[in-house]
Amino acid sequence: MQDVLHNAIERPGEISHIVWDWNGTLLNDNHANLAAVNRVCAEFGRDPVDLEYWRAKFRRPLLACYEELLGRPFTEAEWERVNTAYDSHYLDLLPSCDLAEGVIDVLTSWPATGRTQSLLSMAGHDHLVPLIAERGLSDHFTRIDGRRRDTVHDSKAEHLVEHLRVQDIDPATVVLIGDIDDDGHAAVEAGTRAILVASGLMSRDRLEATGHPVVDSVTEAVALLRG
Incomplete structure (x- = not known):
């Protein structure tokens, strides 16, 4: 080996x-990332995803990645909503990582x-x-x-x-x-x-x-x- x-x-x-x-x-921190992604999904009316799906889809640039995830382009204000929803939930879970x-x-x-x-x-x-x-x-x-x-x-x-x-x-x-x-x-x-x-x-x-x-x-x- x-x-x-x-x-x-x-x-x-x-x-x-x-x-x-x-x-x-x-x-x-995979569990915190996934939970934060699913908070974004809930914010925009999408069903939650599992880790296997997200590991197959995640990429940079993040904007294009999330637009694909949610099936829509974002205005600047909507992209700010995505980031706020993600960051707040991730930070709540960070101590568990x-x-x-x-x-x-x-x-x-x-x-x-x-x-x-x-x-x-x-x-x-x-x-x-x-x-x-x-x-x-x-x-x-x-x-x-x-x-x-x-x-x-x-x-x-x-x-x-x-x-x-x-x-x-x-x-x-x-x-x-x-x-x-x-x-x-x-x-x-x-x-x-x-x-x-x-x-x-x-x-x-x-x-x-x-x-x-x-x-x-x-x-x-x-x-x-x-x-």
């Missing part, structure tokens, strides 16, 4: 920095080897930073960035480029570990590598279609890099 994992990413020994995703990767299995071990063991790690999430920056601090995780990361602005393509790509630039990190030494295909896209755009964890909001077959290595847990993701 270990040989298979090492063969899945080229030259793992060249990686000296991990950029971690948060939701669905380090944080096990635990870290994914193995997170503390990998966050502790990776820097113990002399390598570094940071956190980049598409969650709002002002929401993310205190949340990480409340969970006692801040000191594990060289930098923590949430979404500070909206972008045209609603992708992590531009944020990842900036996240590495301000830290003066060579993208060739970086792997982004995330849970959706946009994480893989962002890695390609930024010149890094990616490992995708099939524990979040996107099905394994969709992740495998990106061509990036796909694993079941953050522990397996870091095992790829033990070169």
Whole structure:
């Protein structure tokens, strides 16, 4: 098994920095995400969906994703309703979300080897930073960035480029570990590598279609890099 994992990413020994995703990767919040999505469905008169359906449909840009879900285009005011309904219900359930299995071990063991790690999430920056601090995780990361602005393509790509630039990190030494295909896209755009964890909001077959290595847990993701 270990040989298979090492063969899945080229030259793992060249990686000296991990950029971690948060939701669905380090944080096990699928149940909160699904409940919040179904609150949106109720708000707009749609039947609830199950997790398998949502993992097959979820994508960025979020606007197009939700327009498909609800079968209608949104005005600016309606899109604000979507975001308000989702955010309020998700935040109510956030205290019930635990870290994914193995997170503390990998966050502790990776820097113990002399390598570094940071956190980049598409969650709002002002929401993310205190949340990480409340969970006692801040000191594990060289930098923590949430979404500070909206972008045209609603992708992590531009944020990842900036996240590495301000830290003066060579993208060739970086792997982004995330849970959706946009994480893989962002890695390609930024010149890094990616490992995708099939524990979040996107099905394994969709992740495998990106061509990036796909694993079941953050522990397996870091095992790829033990070169």
